[in-house]
Amino acid sequence: MRISAVVVLIILLSGIAVPVLAANDDRYSYITIQDMNITLEKDHAIIRMNYTIDEGTQLIVYLLGKQDLRTKLLKVLNYEDATVRNVEMNNAEILINGISYDYGRGIYWFPDHQFRVGIPHLRVTSPQVTRDYYNTREFPDGIGYFDP
Numbered sequence: 422m423r424i425s426a427v428v429v430l431i432i433l434l435s436g437i438a439v440p441v442l443a444a445n446d447d448r449y450s451y452i453t454i455q456d457m458n459i460t461l462e463k464d465h466a467i468i469r470m471n472y473t474i475d476e477g478t479q480l481i482v483y484l485l486g487k488q489d490l491r492t493k494l495l496k497v498l499n500y501e502d503a504t505v506r507n508v509e510m511n512n513a514e515i516l517i518n519g520i521s522y523d524y525g526r527g528i529y530w531f532p533d534h535q536f537r538v539g540i541p542h543l544r545v546t547s548p549q550v551t552r553d554y555y556n557t558r559e560f561p562d563g564i565g566y567f568d569p
Contacts, residue, residue, distance in 0.1 A: 445541035446558070449497045451478040456542040459560075461531055462488045463568050464523045468503075468515045470494060479510065499537050528569035545554070 447454045474482060474490070482490055482553040490507050494513050506514040523530040531547070536558050543554040547566035554560070 446556075447541050449538045450493050451475040452493055452497065454497065454538055454540055456544070459543070461521060461529070461545070461547045461564075461566060464521045464529060465516060465518045466520045466531070467529075468498065468517065469512065471492045474510060482510065484509065497537050499535060504552045512563070522548050528565070529567050530563060532563040536560075
């Protein structure tokens with residue numbers, strides 16, 4: 422009984438203290454984003470994120486599971502209807518169906534987007550082109566592409 426009370430107290434304190442520490446632009450709660458790669462295929466995107474987790478929080482994530490980590494990563498992305506394919510302690514893969522507008526005949530438009538944190542290196546890859554952005558909170562202007 423005493424151990425579970427301590428665990429609950431640690432969780433509550435980390436939930437209060439960690440957001441205060443999150444002053445960096447590339448940081449959300451206990452997660453610091455390193456880079457993000459968005460690969461566009463037809464009307465969906467596969468997003469691969471690399472990040473670090475605060476040392477003090479790693480043990481809590483190991484003990485209690487990765488559900489809170491998943492939730493926070495989805496908040497960072499700021500996309501509805503995203504599906505987490507895989508989440509590890511330092512990277513994740515997320516699928517978003519219907520992210521691009523389908524104009525028919527294999528023509529797509531991936532619109533501009535705002536993230537909830539700064540991304541030190543954002544790479545967006547379509548079948549035709551790769552664009553790199555640095556220290557950005559957004560994917561500006563959108564991108565048109567064709568399905569080969």
